[in-house]
Amino acid sequence: MVRLIEAYAEAVLATPDPESFVTARTDRIEVDLGGIPGDRHYGLMRPADVRYKHLYPRGTMIANRRQISLVSVEDNADVAGKLGVEAIMPEWLGANVLISGCPEFTLLPRGARLLFESGASLICEGENEPCIGPGEVIAEHCGGDAKLAARFVKTAQQRRGIVCSVELPGTIAAGDKVRIVLP
């Protein structure tokens, strides 16, 4: 039996400035097997970072399974509420797609598929574990300090969205219906 969730792509975003992870809204993105061409996370391979320290020496070139970052309206609102800030914008998290309509979005299992109405499809590679960078951007926008940034890292556990890689190259557009198929 196939388990299916009907969700929406409320916004799609890309990085206009390759020096920063902060993203900006756009109408649509085109993805290929390496992710979003021109994006700072684009590539079939990437250097292993601290997330892989139990597996590979830092800098080892490995398959890139962190091509695209997705967050949800519901998870962001939950984290904002717990932090006591008005809102958390997907831009501040460096997200590429803002999803709505999928409860506990960050807990989607590895191997879940996200099929976008405009044609592209992604594979869930698991939770995007919160780190301090987005916390600092939130603090900057919300008049908070280093404590708020640190609180984000703890509070956003299991609420900071997922990373995906591309299964079917194509387009992801703002307003797309998204069929999420669980493995």
Add this chain to the structure above:
Amino acid sequence: MVRLIEAYAEAVLATPDPESFVTARTDRIEVDLGGIPGDRHYGLMRPADVRYKHLYPRGTMIANRRQISLVSVEDNADVAGKLGVEAIMPEWLGANVLISGCPEFTLLPRGARLLFESGASLICEGENEPCIGPGEVIAEHCGGDAKLAARFVKTAQQRRGIVCSVELPGTIAAGDKVRIVLP
């Protein structure tokens, strides 16, 4: 906490005949981001088959996550016992690596990493669901009939091994120690 299993690559195998899925033992295989160059399952992309019918029209070119097939000594022995045949050889299953030392190998979760002593590393993409082809090869070798082939498909559920894709290109050699790191 990292959960780790110490296992072994008892044998490595490749397909000498691209018309058949049956494999033959070799000393070592070299893998890159598409799998085993020259192998019938090699490629960054593959056409979607019946396994993807709930996702894509047959033949749609998608990312290839079924590059390498791994089975285990223990799972094969279990299936052989239940079928009442002397042994099931990894060649008959079209396997590329025969693992030992990992209990319930087929149940490894998606995202588990297999790090081979000779340098390459693989990502588990999940269970390889049994189909009739290997069942027919088993029946042929064991003096069985179509019933034995069909019994294999049922009996080998959760015992037929896993499919992997390459995370770190390099070598996989017969006799390698394999560190299996659970997500």
